[in-house]
């Protein structure tokens with residue numbers, strides 16, 4: 554692993570940092586309070602290329618590597634995790650899966666629009682009774698003449714109402730269990746496709762999370778991704794990369810809270826001196842910095858594995874497990890360093906603490922990451 558960033562990496566990181574400070578920071582508290590989606594900001598992110606960073610230029614993307622992507626994810630997440638989850642889902646779960654496993658027609662029709670930010674994507678795997686247990690899909694897609702008939706409900710879908718294209722995982726043959734699962738591209742507006750109510754969330758409240766209902770939606774056969782029965786593997790492979798993005802998001806949330814706590818400790822005075830001069834505070838900052846650095850190494854390792862063509866199931870799971878725990882630990886401590894001010898909205902850290910929690914839940918809970926990690930290390 555080479556941690557020397559290239560000039561391009563530094564440029565991208567700095568561009569993401571500037572964008573986050575200039576475009577996302579203004580209004581971030583109000584958007585959180587009102588559960589308001591950062592529509593204009595996401596549009597700009599698309600124009601700047603943040604929504605299709607790893608897609609090849611042939612399909613309208615930035616042609617960048619995973620290291621560039623995680624650097625940008627970290628910077629955006631320091632300020633606004635509601636915006637970075639849109640970026641993560643569009644880049645890793647939708648664009649990556651389509652570019653890797655979609656056919657040329659699907660790439661021309663959908664990927665180009667998604668990579669340029671003209672359209673937004675959503676990834677629909679979770680169901681009321683199939684979250685961690687992803688093989689237990691109740692949504693069915695029954696094969697008919699020239700289409701599949703899609704029926705079922707998906708839950709907690711990021712970009713639920715604002716997306717244009719949805720990758721939907723469904724059971725096509727129950728007998729075959731996970732080998733009878735397929736992935737389909739569903740378009741907003743297809744007859745029988747209804748968007749359910751918006752979720753009222755603890756954190757990432759600016760993001761747009763809905764349940765979705767499919768009632769006899771006719772999905773053309775050409776919208777199936779890959780060979781018949783490839784859907785579960787498609788979901789697993791896509792989520793493996795998605796977890797690197799969420800690990801970078803968690804890292805950003807932690808780093809954002811740490812930077813605020815460090816700055817606060819230099820100006821806030823107690824007992825006649827800045828609180829950084831009290832060991833109780835200095836030691837907290839030392840712990841925070843150390844775990845953030847460790848998380849960053851794991852995130853970079855996973856990103857490098859992916860860029861080098863190595864298997865990244867294990868490194869991605871470890872990065873997500875550790876970075877999301879770091880995000881929780883660090884944000885709780887950042888609130889503590891801020892004392893009473895940490896408990897009110899204007900200091901940002903209470904929002905970061907609420908935002909951190911989801912990183913231990915979505916794209917595979919911490920317990921799922923431990924399944925992936927333990928299976929991987931015990932197999933050797």
Ligand code: COS
Pocket residue numbers: 678679684685686687688731785786789790792793866915916917918921924925
């Ligand atoms: N890449 C490719 N294939 C994979 C894979 C991966 N990362 N992980 C599993 N598979 C394949 C297995 O090889 C197996 O295929 P074969 O039967 O051909 O060998 C198949 O998928 C089933 O795997 P397994 O038996 O391990 O399935 P389990 O039901 O035990 O589940 C876990 C495995 C728990 C890892 C999986 O269900 C999972 O990741 N769950 C969490 C899903 C999730 O992230 N939900 C959040 C929703 S998105 S916000």
